[in-house]
Amino acid sequence: MVAAQGITAGALARLDHLVSTPGTEYRYCNAGYVCLAVIIERAASRPLPDFAREHVFAPLGMASSRYWPGPARHPPGAVPLDPHYPAPLSLGDGGVWSTATDLIRWNQALERDELGVSALLQTPGRLDDGTRLDYAWALGVREHAGRRIYRHGGRWARLSAARGRGSRRPWRPQPPRVRRAPTAWGGGRGPWGPASGRGSTAPASTSRR
Template identity: 65%
Template sequence: MRALPGLVRQAGYEPAEPIIVGLRRHREPPLFHAQGLTPTTVVYAASLAKQMTAALVALLARDGVLDVDGALSGWLPELPPWAGGVRLRHLLHHTAALPADADLDAAAPPGDRTSRGVIRALTACDALPGTPGAAFAYSNAGYVCLATAAERAAGRPLPELARDRLFAPLRMTRTRCWAGPAPAPPGAIPVSPGHPAPLSLGDGGVWSTAADLLRWGQALNADELGVSALLHAPGRLADGTPTDYGWGVGLRAHAGHRVHLHGGGWPGLRAAHVRLPDLGWSIVLLAPGDGTERRSELVRLVLDEVTGAAAGTCP
């Protein structure tokens, strides 16, 4: 394939901008292009955390301690009566009809971007704006609820649970869940001072590196956790209509190949994690300081290259 620096330039990133792009196929050595970062630089992963939250839920479901068809009220009894009609499965697939994240942010205590603040805001909602299972509506709050349910089912804080069930077994040695009180874990590149990363867990809260995230992709492609098939099962609405979102991961296609992907964003930060399981590829992009959507073009260019190479058409 063409050299990564050329693809980064073609997508519009300048040489002085901090960005790292990494690729790995099966167990081959990874390939990186880094500007101002290294493969082991710890960066906020934003919504890439959702696939890790979903993996924890899948492991707990496999253990028999968490039923994804059970009601949310069974794990968060402090929520209003509407939680009895929301299943954990709805939360996984973003079909729970929860209030919009912007509305919850406005209702949360000022400056409280913690899981507790999100749940407090949900507690103040007397009714849902829609019917659970009727439509797809992306919800960060839903994954905060999932993480809280996982904590309560396991009887352990999410950072410990993620460390012991995900990060340590997969040798993701520099990855951690972080709920503060400092805005970033020691040694990490902080997010923009004017917009510190939220301290909620489940929807975000994971800080990681390009090297560790490639390891994560390799583990899911090889089903090292034993739950990949579950994570990649598409959601369905109540009327049977399938969605293009599995358990914490988007389900797409490129050049005839399955693509599992998720983006992450925060003011001054863009991230992406992409996998082609049929071809064994894992791709990661971390761009602290980026407030644009150039990552989408860069991901497309990289996908063109790796799928073209697989077909024998790439120069």
């Protein structure tokens, strides 16, 4: 586990109370995906970058995408950010460096359900009382003209990015498939730009079910 993840996990461990009862309130929280990254690493007994490369990037042919934990501020050959605003090195809530071409490929994979997780990733959460949220796994969920729209954006320093995708046909609810889901990310900048700004992959840690 990289230092940034350890710092986040340590800070969470020191909390002596919850902000709200889990399942009763939606709160946007980057730390939730940092925890998810740690869970994946422990379950797979391997670093998240290796797991993602084997199970996501390689199968989809996303050769220009990777998780980058440091210690350098950016991967070799990447377009560097403003040195006053280096990209954080935590994984799960961010840490993916990619290209616009690879992110289009990611959208295609979600549309075609090539990894078998699209229904899970795109299903909005619900609170314990049944209230439906407009947020799924790192995706805002909206409806327009009878069609479902999935979107997310992020910003870091002087960069901003957004990713959106609409369903091809009027949406009908489908049950999620119970499979392990990889972490997801937002829009892109290339070549080798950070896949998104902070806040691009934050789950609702107290409300996703």
